Amino acid sequence: MIQGKISRISGPVVRARGMEGIKIRDLVQVGDLGLLGEVIEVKGEEISIQVYEETDGLTVGEPVKSDGRPFLAQLGPGLLGMTYDGIQRPLEILRDLTGNFIARGATGDPLAKNKKWHFIPTVKVGDSVSYGDIIGWVQESPTIKHYVMIPESVSGVIAQIKEGDYTIEEAVGLLKDGVPLKMVQSWPIRRPRPAQRKVPTSLPLVSGQRIFDVFFPVPKGGNAIIPGPFGSGKTVMQQSLAKWSDADIVVYIGCGERGNEMTEVLTEFPHLEDPRTGAPLMNRTILVANTSNMPVAARETSIYTGITLAEYYRDMGYDVALFADSTSRWAEALREISGRLGEMPGEEGYPPYLASRVAEFYERSGRVICMGRGTPEGVKPSDSREGSVTVIGAVSPPGGDFSEPVTQNSLRIAGAFWGLDARLAYSRHFPAINWLTSYSLYLDALRDWYVSELSEEFLTMRTELMEILQKEDEMNKIVQLVGKESLSDPDKLLLDVARTVRDDFLRQSAFHEIEAYCPPKKAFYMMKAITTFYAQCQSLLGKMPYSDVLKLPGWEKISKMRYFPNDNFEVQCEAALKELAQEGVVQSA
Ligand SMILES: Nc1ncnc2c1ncn2[C@@H]1O[C@H](COP(=O)(O)OP(=O)(O)O)[C@@H](O)[C@H]1O
Numbered sequence: 001m002i003q004g005k006i007s008r009i010s011g012p013v014v015r016a017r018g019m020e021g022i023k024i025r026d027l028v029q030v031g032d033l034g035l036l037g038e039v040i041e042v043k044g045e046e047i048s049i050q051v052y053e054e055t056d057g058l059t060v061g062e063p064v065k066s067d068g069r070p071f072l073a074q075l076g077p078g079l080l081g082m083t084y085d086g087i088q089r090p091l092e093i094l095r096d097l098t099g100n101f102i103a104r105g106a107t108g109d110p111l112a113k114n115k116k117w118h119f120i121p122t123v124k125v126g127d128s129v130s131y132g133d134i135i136g137w138v139q140e141s142p143t144i145k146h147y148v149m150i151p152e153s154v155s156g157v158i159a160q161i162k163e164g165d166y167t168i169e170e171a172v173g174l175l176k177d178g179v180p181l182k183m184v185q186s187w188p189i190r191r192p193r194p195a196q197r198k199v200p201t202s203l204p205l206v207s208g209q210r211i212f213d214v215f216f217p218v219p220k221g222g223n224a225i226i227p228g229p230f231g232s233g234k235t236v237m238q239q240s241l242a243k244w245s246d247a248d249i250v251v252y253i254g255c256g257e258r259g260n261e262m263t264e265v266l267t268e269f270p271h272l273e274d275p276r277t278g279a280p281l282m283n284r285t286i287l288v289a290n291t292s293n294m295p296v297a298a299r300e301t302s303i304y305t306g307i308t309l310a311e312y313y314r315d316m317g318y319d320v321a322l323f324a325d326s327t328s329r330w331a332e333a334l335r336e337i338s339g340r341l342g343e344m345p346g347e348e349g350y351p352p353y354l355a356s357r358v359a360e361f362y363e364r365s366g367r368v369i370c371m372g373r374g375t376p377e378g379v380k381p382s383d384s385r386e387g388s389v390t391v392i393g394a395v396s397p398p399g400g401d402f403s404e405p406v407t408q409n410s411l412r413i414a415g416a417f418w419g420l421d422a423r424l425a426y427s428r429h430f431p432a433i434n435w436l437t438s439y440s441l442y443l444d445a446l447r448d449w450y451v452s453e454l455s456e457e458f459l460t461m462r463t464e465l466m467e468i469l470q471k472e473d474e475m476n477k478i479v480q481l482v483g484k485e486s487l488s489d490p491d492k493l494l495l496d497v498a499r500t501v502r503d504d505f506l507r508q509s510a511f512h513e514i515e516a517y518c519p520p521k522k523a524f525y526m527m528k529a530i531t532t533f534y535a536q537c538q539s540l541l542g543k544m545p546y547s548d549v550l551k552l553p554g555w556e557k558i559s560k561m562r563y564f565p566n567d568n569f570e571v572q573c574e575a576a577l578k579e580l581a582q583e584g585v586v587q588s589a
């Protein structure tokens with residue numbers, strides 16, 4: 001045990017002396033209350049500590065203690081369904097213990113210590129095991145099996161292993177050299193969990209949001225950023241993705257946003273159902289909450305705690321989606337702490353290492369061959385398994401100015417950019433994603449999936465719709481000069497079809513019972529309807545006045561497709577397509 005005394009206090013940063021042997025990133029307990037903190041600088045005799053809790057009332061001379069280890073996340077069964085703060089203290093349990101407010105210095109076990117889990121081994125006595133090998137599983141939630149893996153520094157030959165009911169700290173087995181095998185392990189959150197290697201991403205994270213699934217997809221293992229000004233829909237978007245995307249596991253980090261936004265998540269999520277399994281969504285979800293009224297240092301940590309939990313489930317062979325709302329508030333925490341340390345500020349007061357921290361965070365996403373052997377099925381222990389972490393970060397640039405450092409540094413790394421637009425939000429076009437400035441660099445990687453799951457046509461129609469919107473943008477400039485009346489009929493038609501693409505296809509309410517989730521196949525039908533109808537209308541131009549083309553029933557038919565029930569949309573869509581394909585024939589006959 002290393003023990004010293006507080007020498008200076010500056011908000012969340014506390015200096016201490018007499019801590020010989022302490023290292024950067026070691027966990028410390030500060031003051032008589034034992035507030036938790038992390039060493040962020042060692043300078044001669046004096047160290048600087050980032051304290052995760054309010055430091056009011058601390059005084060110089062109070063004790064500082066450490067056992068010389070970094071902050072470790074606890075990993076094991078029981079994580080799913082939990083809500084943690086930035087240093088993995090369970091919020092609900094703490095609330096029960098200390099009242100609605102978390103008392104300073106309060107601790108709570110991240111994982112229930114007395115709960116028994118039914119462990120089923122997948123290896124047998126005499127098997128040799130090493131880091132990452134699956135040795136068995138427990139049913140963590142009704143839909144998720146939790147695979148128990150050998151921790152990093154352990155290897156040997158199994159001497160004992162038995163099915164039965166165990167707490168996370170009881171040994172489920174023993175190695176020949178006497179090392180006990182437990183279901184819980186720990187990990188220093190700032191160190192990425194290793195994998196054998198990264199592999200190319202080739203499957204989309206299907207989100208049920210047309211703007212993403214069709215226009216700007218992100219693969220499982222990819223990363224995306226959602227920058228946008230206040231009120232443009234970042235939180236609603238992230239929550240829709242957390243609810244509907246086809247990840248196995250969701251980690252949702254509420255980082256520095258207003259408390260009431262997080263309360264919405266905390267109260268709403270437990271009641272939501274997984275559209276695929278019908279089970280509560282919390283069964284596959286972990287929440288990490290550090291709202292704006294909670295201490296700034298723990299907010300900085302929440303990002304790392306969250307991604308470590310995500311990597312842990314990835315290592316079991318799962319596809320994990322991680323959401324961070326908002327990475328800007330995290331960067332601001334970094335800036336505040338750096339300022340307290342008296343570091344030389346870089347652009348807009350952010351520390352010069354902002355760029356590398358942002359990059360390190362997003363680089364923890366990816367699709368990997370996991371460490372160790374054993375598939376999630378536990379059938380052939382010699383098999384390797386794949387898992388992925390997809391990272392989706394909201395960015396809230398002050399005043400919506402995308403040229404500021406956090407947005408710029410995130411842009412440099414992100415594979416998909418979903419730019420929210422204040423003007424679209426203002427005109428109630430939701431999701432308010434700007435289709436002209438947004439992009440996804442993953443389309444080529446996902447091409448095979450689109451072709452095999454939907455069809456080649458899907459990609460050509462996607463291009464066609466994109467071109468319609470780009471032409472509309474160019475034409476709008478002309479219209480502003482000369483007025484709409486002077487346009488040719490084909491140009492008028494293009495503008496009206498573009499409006500249909502925007503209003504009836506890209507718009508999607510997050511709050512409508514059916515609309516909230518659109519299966520990709522349904523999006524495919526909608527695209528097909530629009531392109532078919534467009535071709536029909538083109539063939540009618542010159543044969544009838546444009547005002548009559550505008551009166552065709554097809555326009556309205558298309559606008560209703562989004563509300564076709566998701567359980568039998570195919571029948572209705574096929575019928576609608578047949579009618580649309582007839583319009584040109586009927587009218588010109
Ligand atoms: N996809 C959507 N569908 C319907 N309404 C939306 C959608 N996205 C945003 N909104 C509306 O915009 C408001 C602000 O969105 P929010 O996500 O809280 O913004 P931000 O997090 O960017 O500040 C929401 O309360 C909601 O009324």
Ligand SMILES: [Mg+2]
Pocket residue numbers: 234235236257261
């Ligand atoms: Mg928000």
